[in-house]
Amino acid sequence: MLEILKNRLKQGHRTLKFPKETPKLAERYRGRPIIDAAKCAADCSACAESCPTGALQMHPPRIDLGACLFCPACSSACESGALRFGQDHRLATRTREELLVDGGEAKLAAALDEKLRKLFGRSLKLRQVSAGGCNACEADLNVLGINVFDLFRFGIQFVASPRHADGVVITGPVSANMRQALIDTVQATPQPRVVIAVGACAISGGPYAGSPEVLGIPPEIKVDLFLPGCPPHPLTLLDGLLRLLGRIEDEGRISSSST
């Protein structure tokens, strides 16, 4: 016991000052892609050909962050250095269309309207549904509960029933076997509710898109927040959730020179 206490004292506190301060992420971290279309050779589409999910469009180069696995296939294939992954963890958007980025200015997720902010701003209970997920997105949602990210200090918690929830967090590509369970869970969540799609699979099907077993989030479920990644970094998730609640007050945009 004494050893444990001594150890705790030696370690000090681990909680981040986020969102007031953003920690320095590991050099290997691949965040928002940086695209310099001016460096693109006219007839080159090596990056798009290398992409395992077809997330890249060419001329001008654009990346669908909703399908991007943040693997280095495209940046490794790009010989001119026109495409690389930056360190910016801010990726959340409110619409599917805003996930298509060209490296220029990009819009980040806007806050909920005033009525919903009043309801959820200081207390948001979420039900998580893993609809055929691989446990990576689920694990990175889970890690938000540890003292480093400490999601609970913002009043956001995961609960054990949709009846106790204000919103549903969906992970996984939505397999045929999970489609009805997902619909039932969303319908069992009292209104007004928010729906959050986490990870490339939930947003676009990711590497499983096109499989007959993968149905995607049914169109009748309206998604309010998109959190891309494979899996998203916990800070991407936290940033997106806090933006949705209007608790990050900045310009809500990424400027084109951002790294």
Add this chain to the structure above:
Amino acid sequence: MSAETATFETGDVLARGRVRWLECQSSVEAIKRLVHGLPAGPVSVRAEKLQPRRIAVALTEGWRGEVAHVALTNAEGGLAAYKIIDPSFHNWFGLAFAMRGNQISDFPLCNKSFNLSYCGHDL
């Protein structure tokens, strides 16, 4: 590669906790050994075209049971079906058995001491 099999005499929550701890230590040792003996060569290679109309089964010892991968190819050599079963698939029944006759308040403790994967049963 050999790894120490973690066992404990009883089957209660503490025992499962101890088994997990022993497994962690055993895993760290195994990783250390493997890291020092990595074979030379590229990290990833492009997959060759698959043989048409074949079935491939792979079984390996995983965390608390076997991991099974079964792949079926179609006439063109593309994947027709792929099924994965991990140890949790079987062990969920073990958890149901361990919970029999217990109070609901015991569930979280038992559930987490089994620490089974929720993912992959719905594919």
